[in-house]
Amino acid sequence: SSCRKALLGIINMIPLFVWICPAQARLAHVAAEAELKVPYADELPSRQAQLSALRDTAEFDVLVVGGGATGAGCALDAVTRNLKTALVERSDFSSGTSSRSTKLLHGGVRYLQKAIMKLDYEQYMMVKEALHERANLLEIAPHLSAPLPIMLPVYKWWQLPYYWAGIKMYDLVAGIQCLKSSYVLTKSKALEYFPMLKKDKLVGAIVYYDGQHNDARMNLAIALSAARYGAAIANYTEVVHLLKRKDQQSGKEKVCGVRCRDVITGQEFDVKAKCVINATGPFTDSLRKMDEQEVANICQPSAGVHIVIPGYYSPDNMGLLDPATSDGRVIFFLPWENMTIAGTTDSPTNVTAHPIPGEDDINFILTEVRNYLSSDVEVRRGDVLAAWSGIRPLVTDPNSKDTQSICRNHIVSISESGLVTIAGGKWTTYRSMAEETLDAAIGAHSLTAESCRTVGLMLEGAKGWTPTLYIRLVQDYGLEKEVAQHLASTYGGRAFDVAKMAQVTGQRWPIVGKRLGWVPLTFESIRY
Known part of the structure; x- marks a missing residue:
């Protein structure tokens, strides 16, 4: 009885923790930025x-290969430690896996379930870390992220207390960084919030909160932040091979930079660095084999397919989680840019620069969507407006028979020649992965550096942003409301600069159809 009262007391204190959390985060970013110098306070250098x-x-301290979330995170971490930093990306920033996610910032409800059911401490700590990073990202990029309620429908009475206990544990693990406390809905309330839901045998629902973000823009904000603090970063710059030199003390060859090729012009040049970090995601093993040809693979690529269907398939501000699909996978059903995203799959795949979603995966997602929606809603193949496939760079577990059971954790390894590799992980934990990678790199290469400063460090566009910023854009530039909201949510505090740049051209702000979102056409000429 006393234990039960104590537990209820903790649960009731969650709203207080939520109130305290933002204040603590604000103090964190004040401390993070207090001693940092910004070389490019105004205009960023051109490509x-x-x-x-x-x-x-002559020589960089750190050279990062890969411009996804993890690579950009490593560059930002390194440059804010006062290390001379460079980053190269062979395509565009966030052109691969980092822009093909479920758009969620989450700790992983299903990983917590596995941690509890299997008494897996490693997965529990992974969830705890991810929940901390979720709170940090929501604070440092408020224009690109926001909390999102997600409904978990219940169709069997015995599942209600089971799921409720699991979701409450998710709140408790988040602690003071819990976004909002989860709650139970009756059948009638669940249908009121999510009228498209299947009514037959519906018992009720549980609503919990995770974060949602614009993954591609978030990745770009991290890269731009690194550039603003002085990192030399370039896209469409491909690594041809690694440079090595013989170490005088050990007599072994050490990685000392890379040979690059400008994909646009074809020109090749060398970039020298004391430390090279491999953050190439699914292509991790390709770069590792440039270092050691016979090295065994450490990544097992997995394809995650998502589809985009019309917005009338879901409410504007409520997501849905199918916790147990026909084959045991989890499917999310989320509002996004006036549309609905459904996914994801999880199946072994080959590594390719342009993965294509298979028809079987698309039909699998549609089948699961039909299982959860009312029979009044006809789910048609023709309603699929778009689909994408992202390749997750999962860390290989030799005891695992399929990629579904692989833990989404990460590893940091350093080869005999000094190549630092960061592999695995998930979008939400990019910052902590980068911190661990730089800690390992600094130790292995005896670099002189400050401690990590990225907790609470505001990303590009976060400064000056407010929820009502778009109103100023409407008033000052005569923009349509939807255009102003798009600018504010995409560029944050930098939206005024974008509006001024477009205003100079003397062009109006025509709008592309709703399927593509509200996108000013003039953006094509002002990309970074």
């Missing part, structure tokens, strides 16, 4: 200037 910096710098 050509960045390429010149890569060519002309």
Whole structure:
């Protein structure tokens, strides 16, 4: 009885923790930025200037290969530790896996379930870390992220207390960083919030909160932040091979940089660095084999397919989680940009630069959607407006028979020649992965550096953003409301700069159809 009262007391204190959390986060970012200098307070250097910096710098402390979330995170972490930092990406920033996610910032409800059921401490700590990083991302990029309620429908009475206990545990693990306390809905209330839901045998529902973000823009914000603090970063810059030199003390060859090729012009040049970090996601093993040809693979790629269907398939502000699909996978059903995203799958795949979603995966998702929606809603193949496939760089577990059971954790490894590799992990934990990677790199290469400063460090566009910023854009520039909201949610506090740049052209702000979102056409000429 006393234990039960104590537990209820903790649960009741969650709203207080939620109130305290933002204040603590604000103090964190004040401390993070207090001693940092911003070399480019105004205009960022052009790509050509960045390429010149890569060519002309005698030697960088850290060179990161890969411009996804993890690579950009490593660059930002390194440059804010006062390390001379460079980053190269062979395509565009966030052109791969980092832009093909479920758009969620989450700790992983199903991982917590596995941690409890299997008494797996490693998975429990992974969830706890991810929940901490979720709170940090919501704070440092408020224009690109926000809390999202997600409904878990219940169709059997015995499942209600089971799921409720699991979701409450999710709240408790988050602690003071819990976004909002979860709650139970009756059948009538669940149908009121999610009228498309299947009514037959519905018992009720549980609603919990996770974060949702614009993954591609978030990745770009991290990369731009690294550039603003002085990192030399360039896209469409491919690594041809690694540079090595013989170490005088050990007599062994050590990685000392890379040979790059400008994909646009075809010109090749060398970039020297004391430490090279491999953050190439699904292509991790390709770069590792440039270092050691006979090295065994450490990544097992898994395809995650999502589909985009019309917005009338879901409410504007409520997601849905199918906790147990026909084959045991989890399916999310989420509102996104006036549309609905459904996914994801999880199946072994080959590594390719442009993965294509298979028809079987699309039909699997549609079948699961039909199982949860009312029979009044006809789920048609023709309603699929778009689909994408992202390749997760899962860390290989030799005892695992399929990718579904692989833990979404990460590893940091350092080869005999000094190549630092970060592999695995998930979008939400990119920052902590980068911190661990830089800690390992600094130790292995005896670099002189400050401690990590990225907790609470505001990303590009976060400064000056407020929920009502779009109103100023409407008033000052005469924009349509939807255009102003798009600018504010995409560029944050930098939206005024974008509006001014477009205003100089003398062009109006035409709008693309709703399927693509509200996108000013003039953006094509002002990309970074």
